[in-house]
Amino acid sequence: MSFWHPAALLATWGGSGLLPRAPGTWGSLFTLPVAWLIADRWGGEALFIVSVIVFFAGLWASAQYLKYSKSKDPSAIVIDETAGQLLTLALIPVDLWWYAGGFLLFRVADIFKPWPASWVEKSLDGALGVMADDIFAAVYAIAVLVGVHLLIAS
Template sequence: MLPLWHPARIISTGVYVGHLPGPAGTWGSAAALVPAWFIRDAGGPWALAAAAVLITLIGIWASGLYAGAMDMKDPGSVVVDEFAGQWFTLIVVPNELAWFAVAFALFRLLDITKPWPANWADRTLPGGFGIVIDDVIAGLMGLVFMGALIELW
């Protein structure tokens, strides 16, 4: 077990959000909305896209180390993958509460149901890469759906 102060534990659990009681993935996705709002507000969609890539790369390292220390494939307390996936879904979403709520619900649906190829990634990819990439795939699906929905709206 990594100590509470270890950077991999802090990052992989979304600054301990993953330790909250109840559905850790939902807590992680909800917590991801706040920094996404500020990142997008400060730098636009490209800044959020860059942040999503960065959190993906850092999350792969952190979740792999944390999962290995716990001797688990994908600990429930790891929520950095929800941050990454949620941020990808939000890239095209304007900073409006209603759009953020729709993007949140859509990402949670995709993350929970894991349509192909997210389900394949979840089952077959190892370590931190496997922990994070299935949610990134779900987030990219959400990005496409949200882009289409916004365009149709």
């Protein structure tokens, strides 16, 4: 598949998944300015909607990319990290420290994959298997961030 194919561009989040070392971290990192722009201009609700759209677009892009890959979950596919990172940031304030915390917590949850994220990754095949575990990682990160936000607000 050509790098310029729309599915390849989306699956690799503009090529960030092709960078050496920790492509998922690069994909998440390159998602931050996009998330900031959307949330700052249109709010967290818009960012949530975009995360859902990116998830479904990611299913399509991942399915296309997987046809040309020999791996079940190629590291170059980072649209799953993009969807999860967007979802994580949708429920927190647009603030440098909150976004840094959201980035770090999402990456930790995505890398260590606590149950049931680990089960989802191993049990689901194809594009859904690629995408779904990152949504669970986002839920874990959101739970911690919302808990911290509630503690600070009270």
